[in-house]
Amino acid sequence: MILTEEQVLQTLMKWRTRVSAAAWVVVRDTQAAEDIFQNVALKALTKDVSFEAEGAVLSWAFITARREGIDWLRRYRREAVHMDVEILKLLEKDWVSETLRPGGLKIEALQTCLESIPDKSRQLLRFRYSDGYSCEEVADRIGIQLNAVYKRLSRLHQILKDCIESRMNDSNKMHSRPTI
Amino acid sequence: MKDSVSKYDLLLRYLDGQLNAEESVRVSDLLRTDRDARKVLRELSEQVVMVGEIERTQQERLDQSRSGKRVAAGFSHPSRFSGFPLLWTMRPGIRLSFAILLALILIPLFLIRPFGKPEIARVTAVFGPNQMIGSDGGVIDGLDVGYVLREGDTVATLSHDAMVVMDLSDETEISLTGRSTLRILNKAGGGNRFQLVNGHLWGAATNLKKEQSLKIRTPTSEIEFYRSRFDVEAGVVSTLLWVDRGSLNVVRLADGAKTEIRHNEKMVVGLDTKQPLSIISRHDPVYRWSCRMLKTPNEVFGRWVSPHNKRMARLHAKPILIYRPNKKPGIIYAASLPVFYEEACPVTLLSESVIRIQGRLESAVPLHIGIATKKLNGGFSGKFEYRVSPEALNLHDYSWDIEVPIKKFLSRQPDVYHLSYGRELAHIYVYTVNENVGLEINRVDLIPPISMP
Numbered sequence: 001m002i003l004t005e006e007q008v009l010q011t012l013m014k015w016r017t018r019v020s021a022a023a024w025v026v027v028r029d030t031q032a033a034e035d036i037f038q039n040v041a042l043k044a045l046t047k048d049v050s051f052e053a054e055g056a057v058l059s060w061a062f063i064t065a066r067r068e069g070i071d072w073l074r075r076y077r078r079e080a081v082h083m084d085v086e087i088l089k090l091l092e093k094d095w096v097s098e099t100l101r102p103g104g105l106k107i108e109a110l111q112t113c114l115e116s117i118p119d120k121s122r123q124l125l126r127f128r129y130s131d132g133y134s135c136e137e138v139a140d141r142i143g144i145q146l147n148a149v150y151k152r153l154s155r156l157h158q159i160l161k162d163c164i165e166s167r168m169n170d171s172n173k174m175h176s177r178p179t180i
Numbered sequence: 181m182k183d184s185v186s187k188y189d190l191l192l193r194y195l196d197g198q199l200n201a202e203e204s205v206r207v208s209d210l211l212r213t214d215r216d217a218r219k220v221l222r223e224l225s226e227q228v229v230m231v232g233e234i235e236r237t238q239q240e241r242l243d244q245s246r247s248g249k250r251v252a253a254g255f256s257h258p259s260r261f262s263g264f265p266l267l268w269t270m271r272p273g274i275r276l277s278f279a280i281l282l283a284l285i286l287i288p289l290f291l292i293r294p295f296g297k298p299e300i301a302r303v304t305a306v307f308g309p310n311q312m313i314g315s316d317g318g319v320i321d322g323l324d325v326g327y328v329l330r331e332g333d334t335v336a337t338l339s340h341d342a343m344v345v346m347d348l349s350d351e352t353e354i355s356l357t358g359r360s361t362l363r364i365l366n367k368a369g370g371g372n373r374f375q376l377v378n379g380h381l382w383g384a385a386t387n388l389k390k391e392q393s394l395k396i397r398t399p400t401s402e403i404e405f406y407r408s409r410f411d412v413e414a415g416v417v418s419t420l421l422w423v424d425r426g427s428l429n430v431v432r433l434a435d436g437a438k439t440e441i442r443h444n445e446k447m448v449v450g451l452d453t454k455q456p457l458s459i460i461s462r463h464d465p466v467y468r469w470s471c472r473m474l475k476t477p478n479e480v481f482g483r484w485v486s487p488h489n490k491r492m493a494r495l496h497a498k499p500i501l502i503y504r505p506n507k508k509p510g511i512i513y514a515a516s517l518p519v520f521y522e523e524a525c526p527v528t529l530l531s532e533s534v535i536r537i538q539g540r541l542e543s544a545v546p547l548h549i550g551i552a553t554k555k556l557n558g559g560f561s562g563k564f565e566y567r568v569s570p571e572a573l574n575l576h577d578y579s580w581d582i583e584v585p586i587k588k589f590l591s592r593q594p595d596v597y598h599l600s601y602g603r604e605l606a607h608i609y610v611y612t613v614n615e616n617v618g619l620e621i622n623r624v625d626l627i628p629p630i631s632m633p
Contacts, residue, residue, distance in 0.1 A: 005530045005629060006467050009602070020233075021225035028195055030232025045531045045602050083195075087211045087218075094218055108443060110230045111407075111425070119389075129231045135196055150198075154188035160227055161184075 003051045011057040012041050017106065018095050019061045025083060025091060026069030030129050032076075036068045055096055062092035106164055113163035121156055128153060187220045234386060234425075300364050300372055301329040301346040304353075307593050308342030309503055310335065321503070329364055336361045337379070339502050340514065340550065340609060341563045341592035348372050351387035352394055355560055356380070358552070358607075359500065371395055371404075376414040382560040384409045386425065401449040402431040409559065413518070418450040420518070424559065432457060465528040465604070467628040469519060481609070482515035485620065494540070497611065497619040515621050516609035529553065529601040532629035533586040537610065540578050542618040544570035548611050549584060550592075553603035561604075562597025564589035578618075583627070 003011070012019065016037060023040075024033035040061050043049075051057045066088050073082060114122060120142075127138045128149075135153070139146045193199050194207045210217045303323050312320040315332020323344060329335065337344055337360050345355045350372060356362050360379020367373060371393040374381075378399070385394045385405050394405040398414035401421070408426025412419060421430060427442045435453040444462040482495040497513040519527050529551075537549060550565040566584045573580045589600040605626065612619050 005532065006465075006528070009528070009530070010464070017226050017230055017233075020229040021222065024229050024232075025195075025221065025225045030229055033229055034232065042599060042602055084208055084212075087208065090212065091218055091222060094215065095222060106226070107230045107233065110227070111234055114231070114234060115407075125231050129228050135192070135198075150189050150192055153192055154185045157188045157224055157227055158185045161223060164227075 001052065003053070003057065005045060007054075008044050008051060008057055009041065011054045012037075012044060012061060015058055015061070019058075019065050022062050022088075022092055022095060023065040023069045026066055026088065027072050027077070029077075029132060031132060032069075032072050036065050036072065039068055040064045058096050059092070062095065066092065106168065109164045109167035110160065112167055113160050116163065117156065117159065121152070124149070124152055125156060184220070187217070188224060191221055191224055298367065299328045299330055299349065300333075300367075301348050301354075303327040303329065303344060304347050305343070305345035305596075307344075307596075309338040310342055310344050311338060311503075312336075331364055331366045334361060334363045334377075339500075340512075340516070340611070341565075343560075343593065348394075350385075350389070350392055350394075352383060352385040354381055354383040357382065357560055357563075365397075368395070373397070376412055378414055378416070380411065380413050382411040384559070398449075400433055400451060402433060404429045411554070411560070418448050420446065420448050422446040430457070463525045466525040467528055467530055467533065467626070469527040469605070469624075469626040471517070471519075471624045480515070480517040482517075482621070493622060495621045499616065510614055511616075512611045512613050513616050513619050514609055514611035515619065516607055517621070517624070518607050519605045519626075526554075527605045527626055529586050529603050529605055529626070530629055531587060531601045533601065534583050534627040535586060535608070536581070536583045536623075536625040536627055537608070537621060538579070538581045538623040539610065539621045540618060541573065541575060541580055541612075542578055543615075544573050544575050545612050545615045545617055546570060547573060547580070547582075547619070548613070549582065549589075550607075550609045550611070551589060551600065551605055552607035552609075553597075553600065554606045555603060562600075563592040564597075564600040565592055566590065 019040060020033045020037045023036040024030060027033055027036070043064060044057070044061070049060065051060065066085075070082070114125070124138065124142065127133045127141060128135065133141065135149045136146055139149045142149075144152075190199075190203075190207060194204060197204075199207065211221065303325055306323055306325055309321075310323055312323050312327070312329070313334040313336070314320070315330065320327075323335070329346065335344055335346075335356060337356050337358060340358055342359070343355055343357045345353065347353055352372070354362075354374075357380045360381065361377040362379075362381060363375040363377060365373035365375055371388075373395040375397045381396070383394070383405070386407050386409060388394065388405075388407045392406075396403045396405070396412060398412065398419040399416055400414075401419045403412065403419075403421060405428045406426055408428055409424040410426075410428065411422045411424075421428065421441060423441050423443060423445055425443055427440055429438065429440050430447065430449060431438050432449050432453070434451045437453070437457050439447075439457045439459065441447050441459055445459050446462070447457060447459055449457065480495060482498055485494045485496045487494065495515045495517065497515040499511050499513050502510045502512055535549070535551065541547065547568040548565055549568060550563055552563050553561040555561040566589045568582055568584075573582070586601050591597050591600070608624055610619060610621055
């Protein structure tokens with residue numbers, strides 16, 4: 001049975017973080033990854049494509065995101081290192097086969113976790129992933145060595161990962177919420 | 181890869197091309213053969229895009245500055261007086277003359293605008309007609325991008341398709357859309373304060389610091405936003421609050437009742453103190469919507485008139501003066517209603533959706549049908565319109581019944597918003613230009629694609 005436009009859109013929105021993440025692995029630019037997801041969603045509605053299952057939507061979305069990402073790199077970042085397509089395909093396959101919780105819960109948890117980290121750490125993440133500065137530029141801006149930037153970012157990713165997992169476990173236990 | 185931190189470190193350097201050829205080959209091989217290594221990369225990339233999404237305000241700024249529509253992305257950017265530093269590079273004699281000349285130019289400006297008041301906002305994008313009434317009583321018709329707004333200033337957007345986007349000093353972005361009025365109040369308790377007199381305000385305050393908040397007062401509520409993305413629709417008797425991300429505290433002015441609204445929730449704050457403040461959680465979207473207008477929110481634009489024959493509900497158009505700088509003022513006769521007001525399910529537009537509207541007109545004139553849309557994950561997404569020719573109206577006994585495929589609606593802000601579908605429907609409106617011909621709406625339907633049940 002062919003999925004309706006509504007079901008396709010719901011699937012894409014449900015797995016938005018994952019498709020955007022797949023695009024980010026290609027382009028390494030969060031802004032471009034977000035744009036690519038929007039393009040994928042619009043293509044799903046405007047192009048003559050049909051899907052029989054959620055998995056098919058996801059597979060198509062990953063392939064489309066990857067192609068869009070490679071096109072984007074050719075247009076805007078010719079000097080960038082291109083990730084091996086074989087690895088990208090393996091990542092996509094893992095993503096499709098994995099049955100994690102949808103991104104919505106994770107993003108709420110991440111938002112709370114971000115609030116708990118020091119402002120300087122938050123600034124580092126913002127420079128790197130929102131403002132789009134390279135690690136060298138971030139090092140210049142905050143006056144530390146390039147190596148230190150990578151070390152701090154790595155530690156932050158680990159802290160956030162642990163925090164998200166902890167929050168998501170907690171959220172399962174919560175049934176009510178306070179009002180003011 | 182020894183431990184998780186060093187895995188991230190290696191992957192980040194690998195993605196940035198910072199490893200030497202040998203190390204790079206080793207990581208590539210590992211990613212090809214080791215599923216756990218790929219899992220680390222997948223987790224890392226998901227985390228990165230989520231961080232990017234949480235900071236989406238800045239992302240949207242980048243987006244718009246790339247398209248060349250925005251010149252000022254924040255208060256750290258050069259202001260319209262950025263020529264001042266040049267003064268100090270001049271020779272002393274020329275510097276003195278230049279300073280006197282500058283003073284002669286600026287003194288009258290100080291008299292016109294109270295520069296002593298703190299800067300609160302900077303205009304970063306403008307569409308359609310707008311007006312600014314300064315705290316000193318001065319009036320400016322048509323704000324330009326880069327204009328600095330101060331305490332006490334009032335900004336009004338003057339037509340259904342008008343929009344003014346402003347960046348605040350705390351990196352919040354707010355957009356005033358439609359026919360709306362916003363007054364800038366003085367700061368209090370570490371946050372910016374505004375009064376939304378009427379109309380629609382969209383905002384992204386996701387970069388606020390922990391101790392900061394943004395306060396907005398409407399005719400029926402006092403709202404305090406913390407790191408959130410939201411929209412507020414203020415009318416005389418009710419306010420619709422919608423939180424796409426983050427949270428807010430709201431106080432109903434009528435009785436002081438308080439509550440908190442969070443991510444993906446909304447609330448209508450009215451005047452009826454017998455009703456508790458009730459939160460409406462967002463449900464799955466719907467693709468079919470029908471409104472016979474027998475039970476509609478108070479916040480419609482138009483005038484209800486008595487039922488007549490088969491027309492049980494009649495929302496009659498009201499005149500609006502449309503003022504556009506350097507153009508002759510015009511009058512439109514418009515009626516409008518919100519789509520997703522007290523319902524829990526957002527109404528989503530698909531590419532094959534059709535909007536059907538039934539109404540009344542006393543004579544055949546061009547009729548404009550418009551929709552205001554919202555992005556699927558929050559935020560204003562443009563207004564789109566379709567013009568119906570007098571012939572296509574096919575008036576029969578003063579009645580018209582029009583079906584318009586969603587794809588035929590054209591953007592009113594085509595530089596920023598392109599597609600009318602893949603969006604949520606926020607408002608539907610109709611209007612005639614300069615012709616008072618008894619326009620009214622009797623029924624509205626959103627018809628999903630035929631393939632859907």
